[in-house]
Amino acid sequence: MYNVMSLKAEEFISDEEIRETLEYADAHKEDLEVIDRILAKARERKGLTHREASVLLACDIPEKVEEFFTLAEQLKKDYYGNRIVLFAPLYLSNYCVNGCVYCPYHAKNKHIARKKLTQEEIIKEVTALQDMGHKRLAIEAGEDPVNNPIEYILECIRTIYSIKHKNGAIRRVNVNIAATTVENYRKLKEAEIGTYILFQETYHKESYEKLHPAGPKHDYAYHTEAMDRAMEGGIDDVGLGVLFGLELYRYEFAGLLMHAEHLEAVHGVGPHTISVPRIKHADDIDPSAFDNSISDDIFAKICALIRISVPYTGMIISTRESQEVRERVLPLGVSQISGASRTSVGGYAEPETKEEVTSAQFDVSDQRTLDEVVNWLMKLDYIPSFCTACYREGRTGDRFMSLCKNMQILNCCHPNALMTLKEYLEDYASEETKELGMALIERELEKIPNPKVKRIAAEHIHDIAEGKRDFRF
Numbered sequence: 001m002y003n004v005m006s007l008k009a010e011e012f013i014s015d016e017e018i019r020e021t022l023e024y025a026d027a028h029k030e031d032l033e034v035i036d037r038i039l040a041k042a043r044e045r046k047g048l049t050h051r052e053a054s055v056l057l058a059c060d061i062p063e064k065v066e067e068f069f070t071l072a073e074q075l076k077k078d079y080y081g082n083r084i085v086l087f088a089p090l091y092l093s094n095y096c097v098n099g100c101v102y103c104p105y106h107a108k109n110k111h112i113a114r115k116k117l118t119q120e121e122i123i124k125e126v127t128a129l130q131d132m133g134h135k136r137l138a139i140e141a142g143e144d145p146v147n148n149p150i151e152y153i154l155e156c157i158r159t160i161y162s163i164k165h166k167n168g169a170i171r172r173v174n175v176n177i178a179a180t181t182v183e184n185y186r187k188l189k190e191a192e193i194g195t196y197i198l199f200q201e202t203y204h205k206e207s208y209e210k211l212h213p214a215g216p217k218h219d220y221a222y223h224t225e226a227m228d229r230a231m232e233g234g235i236d237d238v239g240l241g242v243l244f245g246l247e248l249y250r251y252e253f254a255g256l257l258m259h260a261e262h263l264e265a266v267h268g269v270g271p272h273t274i275s276v277p278r279i280k281h282a283d284d285i286d287p288s289a290f291d292n293s294i295s296d297d298i299f300a301k302i303c304a305l306i307r308i309s310v311p312y313t314g315m316i317i318s319t320r321e322s323q324e325v326r327e328r329v330l331p332l333g334v335s336q337i338s339g340a341s342r343t344s345v346g347g348y349a350e351p352e353t354k355e356e357v358t359s360a361q362f363d364v365s366d367q368r369t370l371d372e373v374v375n376w377l378m379k380l381d382y383i384p385s386f387c388t389a390c391y392r393e394g395r396t397g398d399r400f401m402s403l404c405k406n407m408q409i410l411n412c413c414h415p416n417a418l419m420t421l422k423e424y425l426e427d428y429a430s431e432e433t434k435e436l437g438m439a440l441i442e443r444e445l446e447k448i449p450n451p452k453v454k455r456i457a458a459e460h461i462h463d464i465a466e467g468k469r470d471f472r473f
């Protein structure tokens with residue numbers, strides 16, 4: 001039944017295979033010979049299969065857990081360096097016809113304020129985001145063919161890209177909207193989106209159907225096969241994720257890796273990113289109603305194992321997580337984080353007050369400003385990056401992966417991170433952040449191995465101080 005190459009959801013995410021995987025993991029979770037063999041393979045940077053990674057997830061032997069945490073940190077350094085890419089979500093509309101029981105946008109929620117941004121309101125939101133320093137957005141919308149048809153989404157993308165306010169610009173729009181048709185994915189590709197993101201929520205079909213009792217999202221196969229349609233439509237950067245807390249985390253973890261293996265096997269390129277959201281409190285949602293919530297320790301273990309199982313896939317942590325948790329998982333393999341996020345529709349230009357009826361999707365745990373986040377990252381010795389170069393230079397899909405595999409990050413992403421940080425410091429940073437950042441850029445320039453790249457990056461950084469913008473390798 002299990003077939004990684006199949007285009008049928010229930011064959012590439014086979015329930016039977018996941019169950020056998022979990023049995024295999026339980027049988028070998030203390031088997032040092034098997035564990036050491038898996039760790040040796042991970043050390044060769046070949047990634048791990050869902051079976052191998054599941055054994056490590058089940059393993060509680062402290063020295064072995066320590067080994068894979070250390071390895072995750074090493075792989076993160078080797079492939080991604082110390083830069084962290086920043087982005088913000090932009091909620092376009094919370095009209096939704098689905099019935100997702102964990103999401104306050106579900107159609108039966110009469111309490112939430114329903115809002116849909118007009119193009120004028122988008123200009124206000126994007127201006128506010130540009131004024132913070134953001135260059136990369138992830139647009140979010142509920143599923144509603146009448147209120148949020150694909151034409152509306154495409155119009156919003158055009159508006160977002162067209163806004164040039166002071167030195168600001170949104171240079172990459174990632175899209176997180178419901179599963180759709182090949183034709184619509186083609187339209188999104190033509191609109192020059194970055195990554196198409198769609199969370200699976202849960203890979204467990206029976207639970208999936210119960211958690212999505214109504215609306216088009218009820219269809220497990222249509223949702224699970226969406227990434228194949230996106231790739232058929234020409235989008236080669238896709239972002240996976242599960243909503244941890246809905247089902248048993250070990251089941252989800254195996255399913256997530258099977259999905260990545262499937263994309264790699266069928267399309268020759270795995271997921272561009274993996275997100276690891278956990279359920280949060282929201283308008284009429286109580287997270288304690290979902291009894292599969294995971295501890296911070298398990299969460300960290302999952303992050304470390306994603307890093308060593310799919311070394312070339314970016315990992316995203318949103319503001320669903322607190323500063324403390326983010327600090328813990330950053331070194332384990334996270335490559336992108338959101339900053340200063342608002343999950344309400346229109347919340348950047350006009351933040352909602354506590355007394356107002358909310359339009360927010362969930363409560364954010366990390367409420368700091370972008371300047372505070374940038375400052376914090378630099379104090380932890382990370383380079384906050386506003387880079388969007390890869391997809392603008394056509395380095396998507398396997399071309400990005402090969403850059404990563406050949407460890408060219410230091411000659412490419414690293415200088416791009418420094419140049420975009422310099423733009424941020426010049427245009428948006430507080431005095432303290434600027435001072436910290438200038439010193440960091442000086443230090444980090446020295447790490448660029450190729451002398452020519454180093455010289456050009458230094459010249460561009462000088463030019464940015466003189467008022468020029470948008471350099472990239």
Ligand code: SAM
Binds near residue numbers: 103179282320
């Ligand atoms: N409507 C689209 C869809 O169905 O995929 C777009 C996604 S929605 C705007 C973004 C994601 O937020 C969902 O895929 C879900 O995983 C997550 N989400 C929903 N409710 C949440 C909650 N209470 N806490 C945390 N994340 C939640």
